Amino acid sequence: MKQAGDRIVMVTAYDFPSALAAEEAGVDVVLVGDSAAMTVLGLDSTVPVTVDEMLVLTRAARRGLHAPLLVGDLPFGSYEVSDEQAVATALRFVKEGGCDAVKLEGGSAVPLARAAAIVAAGIPVMGHVGLTPQTATALGGFRAQGRTAAAARRVAEEARALQEVGCFSVVLEAVPAEVAAAICPSLDLVTIGIGAGPATDGQVLVLHDLLGWGSGGSARFVRRYADLHRQAVAALTAFAADVRDGSYPAPEHCYGIDPAEMEAFRS
Numbered sequence: 001m002k003q004a005g006d007r008i009v010m011v012t013a014y015d016f017p018s019a020l021a022a023e024e025a026g027v028d029v030v031l032v033g034d035s036a037a038m039t040v041l042g043l044d045s046t047v048p049v050t051v052d053e054m055l056v057l058t059r060a061a062r063r064g065l066h067a068p069l070l071v072g073d074l075p076f077g078s079y080e081v082s083d084e085q086a087v088a089t090a091l092r093f094v095k096e097g098g099c100d101a102v103k104l105e106g107g108s109a110v111p112l113a114r115a116a117a118i119v120a121a122g123i124p125v126m127g128h129v130g131l132t133p134q135t136a137t138a139l140g141g142f143r144a145q146g147r148t149a150a151a152a153r154r155v156a157e158e159a160r161a162l163q164e165v166g167c168f169s170v171v172l173e174a175v176p177a178e179v180a181a182a183i184c185p186s187l188d189l190v191t192i193g194i195g196a197g198p199a200t201d202g203q204v205l206v207l208h209d210l211l212g213w214g215s216g217g218s219a220r221f222v223r224r225y226a227d228l229h230r231q232a233v234a235a236l237t238a239f240a241a242d243v244r245d246g247s248y249p250a251p252e253h254c255y256g257i258d259p260a261e262m263e264a265f266r267s
């Protein structure tokens with residue numbers, strides 16, 4: 001798709017129905033993002049989510065998908081310790097989760113070594129630079145990255161280094177559009193942007209942000225295409241009212257019994 005100049009569509013999904021929807025919409029790449037920690041598990045950040053929790057969600061998404069590439073997001077703490085830990089975790093996402101590839105965050109020495117080790121084990125790796133939520137505290141919070149010449153150079157160097165260790169793709173998150181536009185043309189790996197402007201090979205958004213589903217705040221880069229939370233509240237409010245005033249269930253929701261059987265039952 002990159003060679004053909006076709007823009008790549010990526011979205012997160014964390015369960016069977018969202019995967020079915022992504023498949024039917026013709027999405028190219030589905031990421032079981034560790035954003036699930038916040039969007040579906042209600043945690044304050046992505047830091048606490050575990051591999052076992054991610055794998056439950058990954059298997060559910062896998063069951064709803066055929067055509068899209070499925071990428072599993074290695075959660076914080078599941079790949080930093082050693083190359084062996086990183087490969088073992090990545091293998092679980094492939095063998096237990098059914099992933100085609102895995103993603104990890106960062107472009108410094110440790111994530112580069114882990115990415116190289118996972119690639120060497122035969123598993124495609126997507127990198128992630130710019131704003132890396134797992135280490136947002138070390139970055140000084142959730143804020144755009146690469147907004148000084150030195151910081152932009154760091155983003156460029158990290159993306160290039162991920163390419164050099166064999167990543168097939170990299171996510172650029174929350175970097176100035178002009179910086180991404182300057183970096184991307186010289187990269188051979190597939191660039192996917194979120195808050196990185198239009199110059200990347202593709203775009204990703206978090207499913208719950210674009211559907212307006214849940215309580216998530218929305219970053220500058222989110223475009224909301226639906227308001228599922230409002231629709232869900234309206235539907236549940238209507239159900240509650242129908243139960244309370246007796247208008248649900250109606251005759252069409254009830255099972256019948258042969259009158260003779262009912263008579264025998266009564267007597």
Ligand code: KIV
Nearest residue numbers: 012033034035171206
């Ligand atoms: O976890 C996630 O949803 C992500 C994407 C925003 C790239 O990492």
Ligand code: NA
Nearest residue numbers: 033034035073
């Ligand atoms: Na993530």
